[in-house]
Amino acid sequence: MGTRDEERLSDGPGPRQGARRVAVVPHTHWDREWYEPFQSFRMKLVGMVDGLLDQMEGDSAYTDYLLDGQLALVDDYLEIRPQNEDRLAALTAAGRIAVGPWYILLDEFLVSGETIIRNLQSGIRRGSDLGGVMEVGYLPDMFGHVAQMPQILSLAGFADAVVWRGVPSSVDRTAFRWVSPDGSEVRAEYLVAGYGNGAALPDDAKALVRRLRSLEEEFGPFLRPDDPLLLMNGTDHQPPQPWLGRVVAEANQIQGEFDLAVSSLPEYLAAAPHTDLPVWHGELRSGARANLLMGVGSNRVDVKQAAARAERALERCAEPLSALFLPAGEWPEPFLSVAWTAMIRNSAHDSVCACSVDDVADAVLHRYAEARHIGEGLSQAAVNALAGSMASAGPVVVNPAARERSGLVEVVVTAAGPPGPDVQVVSERAGLPGSITLDGETVRNMLGLIQGTRIDNDAYITHVTLAEDDTGLDITIRIGTEPRPGVPVEEIKRELFTRLTARPDTEVRLMLDQPPVRRLLARQEEVPPFGWARFAPAPLGHPAVVEDAAEGAVTVGNGLVTVAVDPERGTFAIDGVTGFGQLIDSGDHGDTYNYSPPSTDTVVDAPDTVGVAVGERGPVRATATVTAIYTWPDRVDEATGTRTGGHTVPVETTVEVRADEATVRVHTRFTNPSRDHRLRVRLPLPVPAATSHAESAFTVVERGLVAEGRADETGTPTFPSRRFVSAGGLTVVHEGLLEYELVDPVADGGDGRRATALALTLLRSTGMLSRVGMATRPLPAGPMTPLDGPQMLGPVAVDYALRLDADDPYALADEVTVPLIIGASFGGGTRPDRGSALTVRGAEVSAVRRRAGRIEVRVFNPRPEPTSVEIPGRSGWLVDLRGRPVEPVEGRFGLRAQGIATVLLDGE
Numbered sequence: 048m049g050t051r052d053e054e055r056l057s058d059g060p061g062p063r064q065g066a067r068r069v070a071v072v073p074h075t076h077w078d079r080e081w082y083e084p085f086q087s088f089r090m091k092l093v094g095m096v097d098g099l100l101d102q103m104e105g106d107s108a109y110t111d112y113l114l115d116g117q118l119a120l121v122d123d124y125l126e127i128r129p130q131n132e133d134r135l136a137a138l139t140a141a142g143r144i145a146v147g148p149w150y151i152l153l154d155e156f157l158v159s160g161e162t163i164i165r166n167l168q169s170g171i172r173r174g175s176d177l178g179g180v181m182e183v184g185y186l187p188d189m190f191g192h193v194a195q196m197p198q199i200l201s202l203a204g205f206a207d208a209v210v211w212r213g214v215p216s217s218v219d220r221t222a223f224r225w226v227s228p229d230g231s232e233v234r235a236e237y238l239v240a241g242y243g244n245g246a247a248l249p250d251d252a253k254a255l256v257r258r259l260r261s262l263e264e265e266f267g268p269f270l271r272p273d274d275p276l277l278l279m280n281g282t283d284h285q286p287p288q289p290w291l292g293r294v295v296a297e298a299n300q301i302q303g304e305f306d307l308a309v310s311s312l313p314e315y316l317a318a319a320p321h322t323d324l325p326v327w328h329g330e331l332r333s334g335a336r337a338n339l340l341m342g343v344g345s346n347r348v349d350v351k352q353a354a355a356r357a358e359r360a361l362e363r364c365a366e367p368l369s370a371l372f373l374p375a376g377e378w379p380e381p382f383l384s385v386a387w388t389a390m391i392r393n394s395a396h397d398s399v400c401a402c403s404v405d406d407v408a409d410a411v412l413h414r415y416a417e418a419r420h421i422g423e424g425l426s427q428a429a430v431n432a433l434a435g436s437m438a439s440a441g442p443v444v445v446n447p448a449a450r451e452r453s454g455l456v457e458v459v460v461t462a463a464g465p466p467g468p469d470v471q472v473v474s475e476r477a478g479l480p481g482s483i484t485l486d487g488e489t490v491r492n493m494l495g496l497i498q499g500t501r502i503d504n505d506a507y508i509t510h511v512t513l514a515e516d517d518t519g520l521d522i523t524i525r526i527g528t529e530p531r532p533g534v535p536v537e538e539i540k541r542e543l544f545t546r547l548t549a550r551p552d553t554e555v556r557l558m559l560d561q562p563p564v565r566r567l568l569a570r571q572e573e574v575p576p577f578g579w580a581r582f583a584p585a586p587l588g589h590p591a592v593v594e595d596a597a598e599g600a601v602t603v604g605n606g607l608v609t610v611a612v613d614p615e616r617g618t619f620a621i622d623g624v625t626g627f628g629q630l631i632d633s634g635d636h637g638d639t640y641n642y643s644p645p646s647t648d649t650v651v652d653a654p655d656t657v658g659v660a661v662g663e664r665g666p667v668r669a670t671a672t673v674t675a676i677y678t679w680p681d682r683v684d685e686a687t688g689t690r691t692g693g694h695t696v697p698v699e700t701t702v703e704v705r706a707d708e709a710t711v712r713v714h715t716r717f718t719n720p721s722r723d724h725r726l727r728v729r730l731p732l733p734v735p736a737a738t739s740h741a742e743s744a745f746t747v748v749e750r751g752l753v754a755e756g757r758a759d760e761t762g763t764p765t766f767p768s769r770r771f772v773s774a775g776g777l778t779v780v781h782e783g784l785l786e787y788e789l790v791d792p793v794a795d796g797g798d799g800r801r802a803t804a805l806a807l808t809l810l811r812s813t814g815m816l817s818r819v820g821m822a823t824r825p826l827p828a829g830p831m832t833p834l835d836g837p838q839m840l841g842p843v844a845v846d847y848a849l850r851l852d853a854d855d856p857y858a859l860a861d862e863v864t865v866p867l868i869i870g871a872s873f874g875g876g877t878r879p880d881r882g883s884a885l886t887v888r889g890a891e892v893s894a895v896r897r898r899a900g901r902i903e904v905r906v907f908n909p910r911p912e913p914t915s916v917e918i919p920g921r922s923g924w925l926v927d928l929r930g931r932p933v934e935p936v937e938g939r940f941g942l943r944a945q946g947i948a949t950v951l952l953d954g955e
């Protein structure tokens with residue numbers, strides 16, 4: 048470092064009286080995939096980094112470079128140029144190239160809080176291989192910022208953030224104090240003119256000075272006389288400008304207004320103003336100063352659903368089950384690492400936001416599918432391990448969540464006698480006792496079709512024997528409802544093949560012994576937290592029933608909730624509140640970034656015809672399906688801006704009520720034939736509401752009826768919710784239906800307004816990556832590339848659940864989205880019929896996993912008062928997000944309101 052300082056001092060005459068300091072931070076912003084696929088951008092990345100290494104090694108005046116705050120670029124580069132790792136590491140170790148702290152520059156609203164933390168931890172871990180990450184929470188381009196980001200950064204040891212989009216109009220300086228709901232705060236540098244305000248600097252000192260003057264004017268009211276100017280010298284996918292060091296030195300020599308230096312963000316921030324800054328509490332979602340791009344939560348609903356399912360499989364099932372039910376030495380770190388790398392890469396702002404070309408969306412969907420496959424496979428393996436240790440035989444129900452839960456399970460059992468009053472038969476299969484005689488050739492051809500013991504979902508080979516005499520071969524196969532270990536199917540297949548080859552004309556007598564089976568639906572009561580219970584159908588206190596009245600009126604209920612289908616409108620009432628499920632289809636002449644109504648809209652808010660059919664009749668689950676036929680326009684005509692053409696579209700909506708639950712589940716299915724439109728479901732609020740409360744990372748955020756915008760981006764009050772949103776006595780839980788809006792306001796008697804309904808976006812179809820001249824955003828936000836994928840033509844399946852007067856939306860989200868998982872036990876182990884592997888009370892659990900062999904638990908307190916978090920019988924250490932010990936824990940610890948805490952437990 049000494050050499051560098053001396054060089055810098057010799058660069059120019061030194062700080063001058065009255066001159067404004069200008070920190071020039073050379074950088075690039077490298078979207079890994081966006082309007083080109085990853086591999087196309089990477090070819091450019093490799094050339095760019097090749098040039099950067101040459102430039103910095105050969106030009107000591109090019110002192111600093113910010114490699115976009117994300118380590119993904121480093122891995123992507125080194126995969127192609129492994130021979131350059133030492134060169135890159137030398138420059139990072141010397142403090143000249145700054146890397147991290149993120150693994151990827153994420154979107155904060157469309158992924159789970161856990162994904163945000165894993166991203167940061169992954170970046171810090173990878174950066175430590177290169178001498179450490181930049182100690183700045185760099186967030187240059189993401190589409191707004193979650194309320195808890197200051198806390199997340201603080202817990203990882205960062206004191207500074209750097210932001211651009213989402214900053215509200217009330218911030219009137221180039222920095223502000225950004226405060227999380229728990230009171231944690233960071234100093235946030237506000238990039239007034241974006242992360243490219245110093246891109247493409249001229250190779251001419253006089254022109255550079257002119258540029259600085261105009262920039263100073265643009266910053267105008269944000270700058271105090273003594274404030275330094277931060278010049279971010281780079282923008283999207285830009286290579287370094289080789290003349291930078293020289294032109295900066297020359298500019299210093301020809302004038303006295305500005306005192307320029309090529310610099311780094313940490314260097315600039317150390318000397319930047321820290322006093323008298325405005326304060327902002329909570330999330331940054333304003334369009335007042337820069338495009339927030341408010342419609343990315345609702346394009347490509349398939350991507351958002353895939354994200355939600357993969358997150359659930361990994362965070363809520365695979366990790367806790369593997370941590371708690373596998374021996375410590377069998378923690379499946381390599382599989383989880385593959386899955387999390389996919390999740391983190393997908394969290395990039397252009398990736399999960401799906402404001403990208405179709406090839407990118409395909410890659411994102413593929414990564415989510417693989418992460419989910421790993422999550423589901425690991426979950427089942429952990430459940431099988433648990434089941435294998437049970438003392439009793441029979442199905443065992445496993446609860447991967449932190450709260451005791453009851454709920455529905457499906458099991459396959461031998462159909463001996465009547466099914467009982469408290470269960471529902473989903474399907475039945477007659478037994479197959481009997482024998483058939485086949486010729487050897489047929490049997491030989493069939494052998495390849497049998498793979499392992501599995502016949503289908505409900506049938507497994509549990510016993511097989513082979514015998515031979517002069518008259519032929521005898522095969523006996525017993526089939527049961529659950530897989531059994533050690534059945535010699537493959538050995539017998541090989542033996543059979545050998546014998547049939549020796550005696551090709553022999554007769555094969557096949558004896559099949561399969562008892563009748565049935566697939567049952569039952570309610571399992573009170574499975575302990577992170578625990579298990581032997582399957583036992585619970586007596587139903589409030590069985591689900593269906594009543595069909597005349598003219599198609601159908602009522603589904605259970606004594607706790609009543610759903611009455613309106614056969615005229617195709618909507619339904621919940622406990623007397625009418626009008627749920629009204630589908631409202633309107634035009635969308637926007638792009639992947641923003642919704643925008645066409646110049647003349649046609650709104651279809653009623654079906655042409657309605658049919659109602661009863662599905663399941665209880666007592667465990669009761670359903671009714673509304674088939675509503677709509678006429679939706681085909682597309683928005685580009686020339687006239689009106690919706691044109693038409694399609695007849697049947698839309699099936701199934702409402703489902705389960706025994707002993709007050710929740711109404713809704714499943715909507717259709718094949719989308721139309722382009723350029725937005726389909727929302729209108730959900731009436733029992734009580735008009737001025738605000739909503741939506742889940743965001745590690746908290747619930749309150750939002751009103753309006754959003755801040757400007758002429759260049761209208762404030763569209765559509766907001767993202769993670770898994771649930773509540774307003775006016777209604778709670779909606781969903782899987783990937785992130786966008787909602789409070790609508791249909793009425794005067795509240797004072798000078799305010801209250802919404803009477805919540806609109807949940809089910810689908811937003813658009814054919815343009817970006818567009819120009821939109822009503823809500825006149826200027827483009829990306830390339831104007833036509834796309835097919837975001838039109839979402841084809842089958843659409845969306846699911847959500849509704850509850851009136853929910854007292855705990857987190858519990859409801861678990862009830863609706865986290866499954867109870869079935870394992871098959873053959874008995875003979877030592878595990879009792881019921882138990883819990885871990886108890887955590889007093890806070891929401893975000894993660895249970897193993898780190899270095901020990902169990903790590905992350906909790907958060909989304910409530911406005913402090914809590915005591917209890918982990919009975921366990922001790923350990925509170926750690927920060929870098930794993931550094933903070934204080935010891937013995938069975939419990941206090942957690943501030945809205946706080947996040949991570950505990951590393953002692954022992955295994």
Ligand SMILES: [Zn+2]
Binds near residue numbers: 188
């Ligand atoms: Zn970007």
